Amino acid sequence: MRDKIQFYINRIKSGRLKEMWRQTLWIYSYARRYWGAMVFYTLLGFVGTGVGLLSSWVSKSLVDIITGHQSGAVVGTFAVMIGLNIGTMIVNQISEYVSASISMKVDAEIKADIFEKIMVTDWEALTGYHTGDLLTRWSSDCSNISSGVLSFIPNLLIYLFRFISAFAMVVCQDWTFALFAMMGMPVTVLLSRTLMRRMVNNNQRSAAMGAKLSGFNQETFSNIQTIKAFSLIRLYVERLKQLQKEYIEMRLDFRKMSIWTSLLLSTVGLAVSYSSYGWGIYRVWSGVITYGTMTMFLTLSGTLTGSLSSLASLVPMAIGLTTSAGRLMDIVEMPREDYSRDDEVDQFRAKWRQEGISLQMSHLSFSYRTGTRVFTDASLEAHPHEIIALVGPSGEGKTTMLRLILSLIQPKTGEAYLYGGWENSGEEEGRLVMCPSTRKLFSYVPQGNTMFSGTIAENMRNVKPDATDEEIIDCLKLSCAWEFVEKLPEGIHTMIQERGGGFSEGQAQRLSIARALLRKSPLLLLDEATSALDVQTERKVLKNIMQDDYPRTCIVTTHRPTVLSACNRVYSIRQGRCVVLNEEEIDELVRAF
Numbered sequence: 001m002r003d004k005i006q007f008y009i010n011r012i013k014s015g016r017l018k019e020m021w022r023q024t025l026w027i028y029s030y031a032r033r034y035w036g037a038m039v040f041y042t043l044l045g046f047v048g049t050g051v052g053l054l055s056s057w058v059s060k061s062l063v064d065i066i067t068g069h070q071s072g073a074v075v076g077t078f079a080v081m082i083g084l085n086i087g088t089m090i091v092n093q094i095s096e097y098v099s100a101s102i103s104m105k106v107d108a109e110i111k112a113d114i115f116e117k118i119m120v121t122d123w124e125a126l127t128g129y130h131t132g133d134l135l136t137r138w139s140s141d142c143s144n145i146s147s148g149v150l151s152f153i154p155n156l157l158i159y160l161f162r163f164i165s166a167f168a169m170v171v172c173q174d175w176t177f178a179l180f181a182m183m184g185m186p187v188t189v190l191l192s193r194t195l196m197r198r199m200v201n202n203n204q205r206s207a208a209m210g211a212k213l214s215g216f217n218q219e220t221f222s223n224i225q226t227i228k229a230f231s232l233i234r235l236y237v238e239r240l241k242q243l244q245k246e247y248i249e250m251r252l253d254f255r256k257m258s259i260w261t262s263l264l265l266s267t268v269g270l271a272v273s274y275s276s277y278g279w280g281i282y283r284v285w286s287g288v289i290t291y292g293t294m295t296m297f298l299t300l301s302g303t304l305t306g307s308l309s310s311l312a313s314l315v316p317m318a319i320g321l322t323t324s325a326g327r328l329m330d331i332v333e334m335p336r337e338d339y340s341r342d343d344e345v346d347q348f349r350a351k352w353r354q355e356g357i358s359l360q361m362s363h364l365s366f367s368y369r370t371g372t373r374v375f376t377d378a379s380l381e382a383h384p385h386e387i388i389a390l391v392g393p394s395g396e397g398k399t400t401m402l403r404l405i406l407s408l409i410q411p412k413t414g415e416a417y418l419y420g421g422w423e424n425s426g427e428e429e430g431r432l433v434m435c436p437s438t439r440k441l442f443s444y445v446p447q448g449n450t451m452f453s454g455t456i457a458e459n460m461r462n463v464k465p466d467a468t469d470e471e472i473i474d475c476l477k478l479s480c481a482w483e484f485v486e487k488l489p490e491g492i493h494t495m496i497q498e499r500g501g502g503f504s505e506g507q508a509q510r511l512s513i514a515r516a517l518l519r520k521s522p523l524l525l526l527d528e529a530t531s532a533l534d535v536q537t538e539r540k541v542l543k544n545i546m547q548d549d550y551p552r553t554c555i556v557t558t559h560r561p562t563v564l565s566a567c568n569r570v571y572s573i574r575q576g577r578c579v580v581l582n583e584e585e586i587d588e589l590v591r592a593f
Ligand SMILES: Nc1ncnc2c1ncn2[C@@H]1O[C@H](COP(=O)(O)OP(=O)(O)OP(=O)(O)O)[C@@H](O)[C@H]1O
Pocket: 127, 368, 369, 370, 372, 374, 392, 393, 394, 395, 396, 397, 398, 399, 400, 401, 447
C-alpha cells in the first residue's frame, strides 16, 4: 500500500498527472461549447437503455404467459414486444444520425479553430516542425479530440446508467443472480489496466509514425522531379515499404494484444453466462423463479458484462484524448503573433496614401533560435519612389533582413519602424513600429516559386478579390508578364499548376511580381524575384515599377550587379552590417561580375 502511495506521489511530482490534468482542462474548453449536444446525446442514450430494459421485461412476461405462469393476452404482449424492438431500432438509428452529424460539425469547427491558431503562430517557432507533422497533428489529433469530446462524458453517463439500472433490476428480482453477473468484474478491471498501459504507448508511437509517413509522402510527391532526375525511384519505393513495414509491425503488435484481451474477456463472459444459465436452471427447477425471469436474467447478465467492458474501454479512450490534446497544445501554445494594431495601420495607410511610406531599420541585431548570428549592427532606410538594393554573398542575411522588415522575426536590439512621407522627424510620434499588423502595408515576392494552383486571374485575385481584368492586365504589363500571357489561348484564364507548374521559372517570377503589384501596397519587397529573368527584362521590370506613379517604396535583393544602376541606393550586407556602396564600389561590383 505504501509503495502504491509512493508511486502516485512520484507520478504527481514528475508532472505527468499534472500534465494530463492540464490536457483534460484544454479538452474541456472545447467540450463545454457543446454541452447542449452532449445533453441531447445522453438523453437519447438513456431512452435507448430504458426501451431495452422494458423490452427484456416484456419478453419475460411473454415467456411466463406462454409457459402458463401468468395469464394475459399473448398477442397483445407479443405486439408490445415487437413495438418496443422497432422503437429501439428507431431510437438507435436517430441517435447514430444525430451523433454523426454533431461529430462532423464539431470536427470541422475544431479543425478550423486549430487551423487559424496555427496560422497566427510565430513563424520561426513553426519552422521547428515538419509540414507532415503539422498536417498529422491537424488532421488525426483534431479528429481524435472531436470524436472523443462529444462521446466521452455522455457515454460515461449512459454506460453507468445502463449498468446501474440493469443491476437494480437483477437485485430486485433475485439478488443471487447479481453475484453471478458480477463474477467477471475483477478480470475486466485487471485487463483494462494492462490494456491501458499498452494503449498509451501505442498511441504515442502511432502518432509519431503517422507524422513520419505523411511527411515522407508529402516531401516525395512535391520533389518528384528531383527524385526522377537522380534515378531515386527504387530507393524511395523501398523507403516507403520500410516505413509501412514498421507501421504494420507496430499495429499488429497491438492487435495481437487486443485479440488476447478480447479472447480472455469473451471466455470470462461465456463462463459468466454458463454459470448464470446453470444457476437459473437450478432456480427454475427448485421453483424459486419462473422461466420468464430466467430469460430476463440471461439478457441482463449480457447487458451488465457489456456495459462493464464499455466502461473499461473509456479509460484508454481518455488516455488517447489527452495524448492528442498534448500534441495539439504543443502547437497552439507556441508564441502567437499580435494583430491588435490592424486599425491603427489602416488609418496610417489612409493618411499617407498620397505621399507614401518610408522605412527605417536602426542598429538591429538578430540571431535565429538555432544560434546563427546574422546581424550585429545593421541599419538601412528606404523612401517612397525609391528602389533600394541589398547585395552580398549568399548566406549573409539578405532574406533575413526582409523577414525582419516583415516582422516574421523580431530583432534582439535596435529599432524598426515606418513613417509617412520622406521626412524623418526623429520623434517617436507619427512612427509605426514594425509588428505583424504592419505586414498589411507590404507586398512580398519571396525567393522560389509561390504561385498557387488555379488560373492566372484567380492567383491575382487572391491578393485583391475585386480586381478587374483590366487592372490585372495592367500589372501583368508592368511586370513584363503580358508578353507571354497575351499569347496564351486562354489568356489570364490559363490554369497554373501547383507551385507555378506549366510555366518557366522566369515566367512564374513575372506572374509573382504582377500579383505583388496588383496588391498596390506602399512597400514592395522583391527577394531575388528577377533572378531567372534575362538582364534586359529584369531592367525593364524594375524601370516599369519605378516609372509607375504609385508612391511605392521598393527593396530588392539581388546577386546581379547589372541592375544596380537602376537603383537609388545599394546596401552591401556583410559581417552583420549594411553598408551603403558608393558609385566606385558599385562599378567595381559590375566589373567583377
Ligand atoms: N529559418 C532559419 N533558421 C535558422 N537559420 C537560418 C534560417 N534561415 C536562414 N538561416 C541562416 O541565416 C543566415 C542568413 O540567411 P539568409 O537566407 O538571410 O541569406 P541570404 O543572404 O538571403 O542568402 P541567399 O543569397 O543564398 O539567398 C544563413 O547563415 C542561414 O544559414
